[in-house]
Amino acid sequence: MTEAGSASGAGTIPPGLGMDADNLHRLGQTPVFDPVRVEEVINRYRGKRWVLIPLLQEIQEVCGYIPPALIPRIAEAVGMFPVQVQGVISFYSQLHTEPRGKKVVTVCRGTACHVRGGRSILKVVKEHLGIEEGETTPDLEYTLETVACIGVCALAPNMMVGRTTYGSLNPSKVARILGRPKAASGGD
Numbered sequence: 731m732t733e734a735g736s737a738s739g740a741g742t743i744p745p746g747l748g749m750d751a752d753n754l755h756r757l758g759q760t761p762v763f764d765p766v767r768v769e770e771v772i773n774r775y776r777g778k779r780w781v782l783i784p785l786l787q788e789i790q791e792v793c794g795y796i797p798p799a800l801i802p803r804i805a806e807a808v809g810m811f812p813v814q815v816q817g818v819i820s821f822y823s824q825l826h827t828e829p830r831g832k833k834v835v836t837v838c839r840g841t842a843c844h845v846r847g848g849r850s851i852l853k854v855v856k857e858h859l860g861i862e863e864g865e866t867t868p869d870l871e872y873t874l875e876t877v878a879c880i881g882v883c884a885l886a887p888n889m890m891v892g893r894t895t896y897g898s899l900n901p902s903k904v905a906r907i908l909g910r911p912k913a914a915s916g917g918d
């Protein structure tokens with residue numbers, strides 16, 4: 731078996747992936763990334779099998795997700811089989827192999843938020859963004875997720891946009907935070 735060594739592109743970024751992510755975000759296309767930064771990250775962790783998860787997290791930070799085309803490169807760098815790296819990615823729900831929005835909107839589904847109207851907050855967010863949970867807007871601006879508790883129950887109902895937490899939400903506050911509705915943005 732030579733699967734781990736079959737990364738014939740070892741040392742190179744797969745073709746077509748080295749473009750400016752922000753520009754492509756603007757164009758509404760699949761995000762790509764800075765190949766120099768990706769190389770720098772992979773080389774920094776090279777040969778250290780035990781740091782696979784930090785390596786994957788950093789790749790995700792640079793690219794916005796873990797491009798499947800990079801998995802053989804990552805596997806080769808840490809001396810693993812691509813299928814093993816894929817297995818680790820599948821195990822951790824915070825690692826993603828699909829493009830995600832520039833901002834992740836996380837709505838709390840916990841009890842404290844639920845009893846204070848969290849369900850209607852989620853409904854408003856869905857309507858505003860025009861997507862369901864787990865989905866990303868076509869312009870790659872937002873990904874919508876839910877969690878069991880954000881950790882600030884006293885301010886319920888809560889949501890996060892990126893790393894910023896917003897509490898004591900109501901529909902008009904959600905609209906102010908998220909700006910122009912995505913669902914209507916193509917129409918006017």
Ligand code: FES
Nearest residue numbers: 838840843880883
């Ligand atoms: S239940 Fe929503 S923040 Fe804890």
